[in-house]
Amino acid sequence: MAEKIPQDASSEEAVPVKRLWYRTTLFNAFVIGAVGFIAPGLWNAMNQLGAGGAQRPYLVNAANALVFGILGFTCIFGAPLANKIGLSWTLFFGAVGYPIYSAGLYLNNRYGVEWLVLVGAVTCGVSAGLFWASEGAVALGYPEPGKRGRYLNIWLWFRTGGPLVGGAIVLALNNDAKAKKKGKVSYTTYLVFTALQTLGAPIALLLSPPEKVQRSDGSKVIIQAEKTFKGELEALWEVCTRKDVLLLLPIFWAAYFNQYSGNFQTYYFGVRARALIGFTTSFGTLLSSQLMSTLLDYKGIPVKKRIVLGFWYAVALHIVAWVYAWVVQERYTANPPALDWEDKGFVEGYFVLLLWEFSRQGLQNWLYYLVSTKTDNISELTRFTGILRGQESFGQAVSYGLNTREWVGGRVPLVVNTILLVLAVYPTWLVVRDHVPVEDRNKENSITPNGELESDVEKTANTSAIILPEEKGKFASAATNVGRDTL
Numbered sequence: 001m002a003e004k005i006p007q008d009a010s011s012e013e014a015v016p017v018k019r020l021w022y023r024t025t026l027f028n029a030f031v032i033g034a035v036g037f038i039a040p041g042l043w044n045a046m047n048q049l050g051a052g053g054a055q056r057p058y059l060v061n062a063a064n065a066l067v068f069g070i071l072g073f074t075c076i077f078g079a080p081l082a083n084k085i086g087l088s089w090t091l092f093f094g095a096v097g098y099p100i101y102s103a104g105l106y107l108n109n110r111y112g113v114e115w116l117v118l119v120g121a122v123t124c125g126v127s128a129g130l131f132w133a134s135e136g137a138v139a140l141g142y143p144e145p146g147k148r149g150r151y152l153n154i155w156l157w158f159r160t161g162g163p164l165v166g167g168a169i170v171l172a173l174n175n176d177a178k179a180k181k182k183g184k185v186s187y188t189t190y191l192v193f194t195a196l197q198t199l200g201a202p203i204a205l206l207l208s209p210p211e212k213v214q215r216s217d218g219s220k221v222i223i224q225a226e227k228t229f230k231g232e233l234e235a236l237w238e239v240c241t242r243k244d245v246l247l248l249l250p251i252f253w254a255a256y257f258n259q260y261s262g263n264f265q266t267y268y269f270g271v272r273a274r275a276l277i278g279f280t281t282s283f284g285t286l287l288s289s290q291l292m293s294t295l296l297d298y299k300g301i302p303v304k305k306r307i308v309l310g311f312w313y314a315v316a317l318h319i320v321a322w323v324y325a326w327v328v329q330e331r332y333t334a335n336p337p338a339l340d341w342e343d344k345g346f347v348e349g350y351f352v353l354l355l356w357e358f359s360r361q362g363l364q365n366w367l368y369y370l371v372s373t374k375t376d377n378i379s380e381l382t383r384f385t386g387i388l389r390g391q392e393s394f395g396q397a398v399s400y401g402l403n404t405r406e407w408v409g410g411r412v413p414l415v416v417n418t419i420l421l422v423l424a425v426y427p428t429w430l431v432v433r434d435h436v437p438v439e440d441r442n443k444e445n446s447i448t449p450n451g452e453l454e455s456d457v458e459k460t461a462n463t464s465a466i467i468l469p470e471e472k473g474k475f476a477s478a479a480t481n482v483g484r485d486t487l
Contacts, residue, residue, distance in 0.1 A: 006216065018192070018213045020214065021209050022206070023213055023214040024210055024213075024214055024215075024216070024257060025142050025143045025213060025214075025215055025216070027206075027208075028142050028207060028208055028213060029137065029139075029143065029154045030154070030158075031157030031203060031204070031206050031207045032091070032135055032138045032139060032158075032207065033093050033154055033157070033159070034041040034158060034200075034203050034453075035091060035094070035131070035135075035200050035203055035204050036131075036135065036159040036162065037125070037158040037161050037162040037165075038095070038098075038157065038162065038196055038197055038199055038200040038203070038353065039095045039128075039131060039200040040097040040098070040128065040131065040159070040162065041158070041159055041160075041161060041162010041163055041165075041166065041481070042098070042102075042162050042163075042165075042166045042193050042196060042197055043098055043101070043102075043124070043128075043162075043197075044162060044163045044166070044195060045162060045163040045164075045165070045166020045167050045169075045193075045278060045282075046102070046105065046166065046189075046190075047064070047262065051086065057473070059108065059114060060105070060117070060262075061259070061262065061263070061400045061401070061403045061404045062118075062400070062401070063104075063117045063118055063120070063121035064259070064396070064397075064400040064406045065100075065119065065396075065397045065398070065400035065401040065404065066118065066121040066122065066125060066397075067101070067121045067124050067125040067128065067397075067400075068393040068394070068395075068396035068397035068400060069125065069394065069397035070121075070125025070129065070394070071121060071125045071126075071128045071129045071132075071390070071393040071397075072129070072391065072393035072394040072397065073127050073129065073390070074125065074126050074128070074129025074130055074133070075128075075129040075132045075133055075385050075386050075389045075390035075393060076129075076236070076240075076387055076390035077129075077231075077233075077236070077386075078090065078129050078132065078133025078134070078386055079131050079133050079232070079236065079379075079382045079383050079386050080229055080232035080233060080236065081130070082130075082133050082382075083134070083232060083379075084229060085319065086137070086209060086397050087134045087138060087207060087209070087210065088204065088205060088208075088209060090130050090133060090134040091130075091131065091134040091135070091138070091204040091207055092128075092204040092205055093127060093130050094127050094128070094129075094130035094131030094132075094133070094134055094135075094204070095127060095131060095197075095200030095201040095203075095204050096123070096127055096200075096201045097120070097122075097123035097124040097125070097126055097127030097128070097317060098127060098128075098195045098197045098259050099198045100116075100119065100120040100123045100124065100198035101117075101120035101121060101123065101124035102120070102190055102193045102194040102197055103116060103120065103194050104117035104118070104119065104120035104121075105117060105120070105190050106114035106187055106190035106191060106194060107216050109187045109190060110187040126398075128393075129390070129393075132385075132386070132389045132450075133382070133386055135479050142210070142213055143215075152228060154423040157286075160282055160285060160286045160289070163278070163279075163285070164279065164282045164286075166193065166278075167275070167278040167279030167280070167282055168279055169189065169192055169193075169201075170276075171272070171275040171276060171279045172311050208416050218310060225468045233253055234434050235379075235380070235383065236386075239383045239384060239387060240378065240387060243273055244431045244434075244435070245384075245387060247427040247428070247430055248367075248427070248428060248431055249391060250420065250423055250424035250427055250428070251363075251367065251427070251428045252367070252387075252388055252391035252392055252395065253391060253392070253394065253395035253398075253424070253425040254395065254417075254420045254421045254423075254424040255360065255364055255367060255392055255395070255419060256360065256364070256392045256393075256395055256396050256399075257395040257396065257399045257416075257417055257420055258356055258360065258399065258413075259396060259399040259400045259402075259403055259413075259415065260399070260402075260403055260410060260413035260414065261353055261356050261357075262350065262403065263403050263406075263410065263413070264329075264349075264353065264410065265353065267332075267336065267410070268332055268336065268337050268338065268339055268349055269338075269339050269340075269346075269349065270338060270339065270340045272340065273339055273340050273341045273346060274455070276341050277350060277353055279434070280354075281353055281354050281357045282484060283301040284354050284357055284358045284361075285357050285358070285361045287358070288317075288357070288358040288359070288361040288362045288365075289362070291362070291367050292310060292313070292314075292361075292362045292366055292369075293365055293369075295309060295310055295313065296310055296365070296366065296369045303373060303437040303439050303440065304435070304436075304437055304440065305370070306369075307366075307370055307373065307432060307435065307437070310366040310369065310370075311366065311428070311429065311432050313362065313366075313377070314359070314362050314363045314366050315425060317355075317359035317362050318359045318363070318421055320355065320359070321355035321356055321358070321359040321417055322417075323422065324351065324352065324355060325352045325355070325356065325414065326414065327351075328348060328349060328352050329409065329411070329414060330409075331408055332349070332409070332410075333409030333411070337349070337430070364392075367388060368385065368388065370431075370432070370435070371384045371385060371388055372384075372385075373435070373437040373438055373439065374437075374438060375438055399413070399416075399417075402416060
């Protein structure tokens, strides 16, 4: 028998409403997860091959620089746009550009055509920015506060599942003896990926609008939005110019700046070795994410202390990864190898890539957690995550541009990456040191006079438009009880 959803407490008569399976938070979590699996997940699988599986990395790196440059802008400005056209259509447009990019790689791989790679980079950049803007709102805003972490983990498994399945496909199509040497992957790989990615856009249309989502506890999804597009832009600018956000810009850039890993693979590994690396490093990424999330979600430690411990853990991971990478790179500079998975030196080079991915994923999880503890206002949180992902994208664009040429021994990209990471530590620590998590602020508010607390809520309600109209008392309850978790 279908569960009944309680009506608004302010209603004179509560009319039972049947819960529809396609309106539940679980179904919508699977929708956003499926699109993440097909679109960015399979895109990541291709790029984990090193330069999208190409024989030489320079064209693909130029295309990816274009992808992330455009993505940075569309991600930052995606939140205001999503509030105007709706999350379902934003997610739809966030998926349509990916198969065009994959089709471009196919034509380049088989026939040497270059123009569609660049066209695909533009469409993919626009789509990716819209995807991340809508994904943040759905992943953080749709679930019940008490189940938010559970549903975010569903999304995480889907997103990581894309590179895992994609890596398995690549490995299955590129594992014969001919693939031992350096070169490019089979063109049939791109046909499979393009076909799968065309499914992302229609799946996105299955997403329910926020006002129609039916939570198991009967509560409503509330997404605050400014009344005008100008108001949204002003709110976005206010967040962008905050002191703590400006101090975090170096670490936002440094988090995903290392795109030399793709060049590293094409320089020193054969095709089937790259396929194996792309498949297996996804397990390391998932493990790193789970370890950091376990630390940050551990209820036996105060939130502020978890953030501090997570920060130093991320620093330690990067020290290990980059010291080891420098040692191996110096050996490869002196004697460049061409490694297959059967070769004796394969494991040594493989661990460079594994440690880079492991440390990077841990840092990104920590950054999302830090940002999520700055506010319990979902609309503002979407702006924060848009800025985080947008600035990461700008860093990736510059890094891909840096890797469009062949640097002797890879020293220049390694130096730039290392300097950026070192410079990011101190300003990030200043933010961590002075940060007061929203949970602690809410505890302080809970012991203040009721009149003062109501005034704060009224101020928020008066400056924002609520997508789902609610009674003032119910909004006050929802605004103070919105949870947060890692993205």
